[in-house]
Amino acid sequence: MGLIIMQNKKILFTALFLIFVLVIIPSLIVMTSRWDLYYTLSSVALLAIASAGVWLTFYIGRINIGQGAFALVGGYVTAILITKAGFSFWLALPFSGLFAAFISVLIGLPILRLRGVYFAMITLVLTEVGRLSALALPITNGAKGISNIPLPGELSFAGITIIPDFASFENPRMAFYYLASVLMILCFATLYRLSNSRLGHLCRSMQQNEELTSSIGVNIAAIRIIIFALSSFMGGIGGSIFAVMSQSIYPSSFQVADSINFMLNCFLGGLGYVFGPMLGTVVLYFGWDLLFQTGKYQMLIYSSLLIISMLVLPNGLLSIRLSGRKKS
């Protein structure tokens, strides 16, 4: 009985969330005609996707400060495929994710053996390598980056239009908002499914003790690679849409500060909760924006709030709910 109630509750929450993201927010934007919010919210959704990837690596007990590199890879692959090879965006998008995942497998094979701070620092270095490679490689056009990336064209299958040409919309930003939020929902649904699957249990046991997990006969090396590839896939997808949305990509589009922010989003939301990265991204992004009015004190207030939130809730914002449940 209790299980059914809980399941109904979950379905209700999901439905409410979907309605909120896909119906209420757009209609609020239409009512207030704050069209710029579409862009802001799409960015939040994309950052949440990349942060979800970082959260996944946290899930196997690795601190990943390298997501910026994979987002950069995704963005550049999309930009190059569209502008130089004439690919359609809808083909370039999955390809960017897969390419980022492929790179992450190559890099992950050696570096995933590292743990703790070692892994954290090497991924931090990886972000720098990404930025410097983008500056140095001939195909990425150096510091000038790639600009004038066209908007996504139409996606059709057997003559039926599934997604119309973005340029045909009165407001392409709305299209980007739907694209980003739908992908974000898909991404977190995947995360939720994964964390409640057998793989999720294995990941949690790896987070606690890898030797023990491996001694039971789990192929930890394979799981590490799969999770890291998935994480980078999300980073690549996020970067890819970001490049098309801002119609440009530069070596400085994703740098160390961004990688650290992805990590902070996860921390702030709570590492133990699937929806932590989403909440963390929303709070950090809008918190920073709202504080804009405080002018030169923006940074001071923002960082003080970060420190205070860490002191009061060292296990993330979502841990409020956890402590409430324990008492009852």
Next chain:
Amino acid sequence: MEQILVNGAYLGAQYALIALGLTLIFALMNVMNFAHGQMYVLGGFVTYTIYGQLGMPYALALFVTAITLAVVGAVVEKFLFRPVIKRSQRDESTMLLAAGLGFFLDAVILLVFGEKQRGVPKLINGVFNWDFRVIMPYDRILIFALAVACIIGFMLFMQYSKTGRALRALAQDRDAAQLMGVDVDRYGMTGFALGAMLAGIVGGLLVTITGVNLGMGGPTSTKAFMMVMIGGAGVIPGAIFGGLILGFMESILLSTLASYGDITYLVIFVSLMIFLAIRPNGLMGKPWG
């Protein structure tokens, strides 16, 4: 070639001193101090204020810088890191705190000292010139000597003083040290203060050569992390080696790769990744930090 080696040694000594503070904090608290670069910048600005603005003697300025940063380190440990470490489910939570602290120090420095590049009057004028093979300004030689003296002083302190012994015990095994009667909380604070102090001293030394500005913090932290990784996290001689290796690599590669464009750091970073893939614990690190 002699010039390159001398430059490398000069850079290496500075780097080693930064890395020492970072590795000390890591060894004691298991905290990756993202705010280390900001502490270094803060040290530079304190020295700038006292020596450059108020016109006090340089030695006094350096002394006040060391004390200020030590106090900052102690306060940060006592009121921020210690409670969070005690209450958090995962060690990594301190990273958010450290990153937040880095932002906070950046903001404070911006409000108090502004965003301009600041420099101070030269300590000594003149240039050492050995037959045009090695050219080195005298003030750089002085700073190099001071940095080396600090490193040696720190090593001796860690090796022979009671506090140093306690800190080393703490770094080796926290529980065992506690059982032997080491006041873990007090020495944790001392260690953090010492680490912050070292960062501040480097800032105070380098402000006389390169000046100081707000944006130096982040890149300095990244470099310090790299040195610590090369040597092995939490190992004091490792940090010194890491600093020297990075200093020499930088000075050698900057001159040999100059014709290939701006790829020095790319080469350094990539070779570091390859090195760590082969030797995950650095030169002399403990397994898994």
